[in-house]
Amino acid sequence: MSDRIIFEDVSKFYGEILGVNRVNLSIPPGITSLVGPNGSGKTTLMNLMTGLVKPSRGRIEVLGHPTNDPENLFKFVGYSTQFDAFPKGLTGFQFIYAYLCLSGMPLQDAERTAWQAIERVNMVDAASRKVAAYSKGMRQRIRLAQALAHNPKVLVLDEPLNGLDPLARSEMIALFRASAAEGCYVIISSHILHEVDVISDQVILLSNGYVVAEGQIQSVRSEIQEHPTQILIRCDRPRELAAKLFESEYTIEASIHNDGRGLLLKTRDADRFYLAMNQLALNGVQIESIAPADDDVLSVYEYLIGNEEVVR
């Protein structure tokens, strides 16, 4: 049995509207982030993964199980939708409890498990209040609790960090990391790129229904040839260093940092540049640090998709 979430040439059309097109993915355990502007196909991809919509073409397998078999699939898949979706009139506890019963848990197990999930998202005090009276952040957390209550191996979370305050965000991120560390598959969609950058083991970049990049962010960045790599160098004599670097053919732009103790450099060939830096360092320039300045999700997103709807 496969230990991955596999998309094979998957397309989904809503009538004439494109959801996603020709998607091929193999998602390993860990935290995987889906990144892309509104309408890029993130939610469609999640709905396909959870069997809520059927692909127009192609094949999807979640850990070896087809997505058209909900009885087996939802034993190990938990899904939290991005919309504020709740049946009317339920308290936080009833909300979790009712869905555990629907999952097939006997009443006693469901009650115990519901309280465990509520405890995990730190909602014990508010569990007996109606969901309708919750704040946005509390609704987000209780929705997350229902997704992870039955202890799924695959956790699919659509915009799980929206509406959370910084403390709750860090708690949720800790929860995702703990799940990933246990060997679970945490699939997250988000617009908050700096958080995606921090928490993701791999990213999938989507635009207009197409997967434009996937994998670890550094390796994705290294494959983008048309944008020169930006490198930030902290050193004692940036002007002298810039002059020396311009002697090489692969340095195309350099600017002195505002504080006069650094240099932002653009190069076409990062590998050769790093080799040259070794040589310069040996020749007496005091270099404090060298760090890539654009191998984060934000830069890759801007290069591949554009800077619309980016939340920094």
Place this chain on the structure above:
Amino acid sequence: MAVYRRNYRPYSGTQTPEWSRFLVLFRYSRRNLFQSKVQTGFFVLCFLWPIVCLVMIYLAHRASFLAKLGVPSELISIDNMFFFRFMSVQGVLAFLMTAFAGPGLISPDLANGALPLYFCRPLSRAEYVLGKSSVLGILLSQITWIPGVILFAIQVSFAGPKWAWNNLWIAGSLVVASLIWIAILSLLAMALSAWVKWRIVAGALLLAVMFFGAGFAQAIDAVMRTDSGHFLDLGYLMWAVWIGLFKVDAENSISAFPASIALLVYCSICLLLLMRKVRAYEVVR
């Protein structure tokens, strides 16, 4: 927050049988229904006519008591017509009950966008519809065929086995007539509830389908000088089927068989409408 440091362990306990999952929906929907005092009051009121019928059955077997009151014993006759009248009154009450309870079954889930939550569980669309319709099914059964069969049993206890044997078909008619009416009302109420997100509008639409349907049917009949307009009148169609089932002598322009077929077509349309709307996500076209 308490983050449990442990290795992944899936739930390994027992599972409830797959067929019983829809009962979770039934339980919650029924509880919501009876949170309304008006609903509960109306439900109690629905047992008034069965109690009157019970008294009539009792009196029909107490000729001496009737004589004392000066009422001729032939006035109360417990036969197919008696049960047809019982069914007609309870049928109207069942319709009113559906207008109260039906629209609130699916429309709140749609309005609150809760359908994806149901369907990311091991629950199919058919089971969702079954769970929701079972609320109406059981509720309407409690005010139609169940009291009807109880009244029949009480009549049997008074009249003896010979009467029971000769009139057993009436009990069957009670059950079949009720079940057809329940199926029609449940499917219609749920289809309207699924297509109209506002509960009150869905309720009004259910009343409109019945009353405007009847008016429209009569208008067609009058203008086009035909009887075919009655096929648009659900109440008339049901009445035609009941007349056939209870073997009542009454004039009707449509016989039981074509009326049954028409009702079946209406049920199929309602099911199609339901299945088109009850989806995890709306299909954008």
